[in-house]
Amino acid sequence: MVKLRGHHLICLHFFKGKGYGKDFIDNISKVIEKARQSEIEIVDGTDDVCGAYPYNRDGFCTYSGNADQEVRRLDELAVKLLNVRNTVGWNHLKCRIPEIIEVWKEEACRDCDWNKTCFIE
Template identity: 25%
Template sequence: MVNANSDGCLESPSGFLNMMENREASGSEPLRIRAHHLLCMQGFQGLGYSEEFTKNMALITDKLLNDSTFLLEIVTEADSICQHCPHLVGDRCDQEHPSGKISSMDLQVLKNLKIKSGTLISSREALSLTKNLHPRVVKKICGDCLWRDNCLYYQEKCPL
């Protein structure tokens, strides 16, 4: 699981890499990550929608923190994190509002990072770009997301 150091910043335990089980997260192909999940991972504290979701989020977050060269494909649809979310129905989030709030978050992240859906990027570069977003921009992107304060706390406090 993800741990916090004495400054409250995320760090990963040694030996994590042996825990990765699914082929996508093993490095054999790029890991598909929704654009807005780049923000979520910055502030992940072991909280989530369900135990299965939280475990998966921790595994993916640990992988990205442990391997700065890990290749990501940034997308605007269900990704490797969504696969274990109780809100995923088929390939769609049942929490998506008619206004397209979640999709809008993805598009805003892409716009602010100046990348397109389908971009292949190292985990280090993706997290670095995200970290450089101004907290006001992140607040606007995340809106009333219940996890927003976690993301902003880590974005402001922790260097990559």
């Protein structure tokens, strides 16, 4: 079973393999492949993606001064918008994302450093 935090339930669907280092890209690719084939356990905090994230320090996001607080806000928003708890399947998420994407873009993507990477063709 793959462990994912809230915002990764949405953001991984837009992953293009750009904007990150090779090790992190390889890890995300493996996590996505596994998520497509098994149930996803929704976790609070560090997940299977964060383990290889270069700004993960002892379970906290250190990308910027308030990054951990912001990531946790996005996790809560994602879980609320998707209306999921505990476990979920990749295909269920894939079906739900079009229904919530406009709110997600406004609330989460607007100030995200990777928003242009996610929505390029």
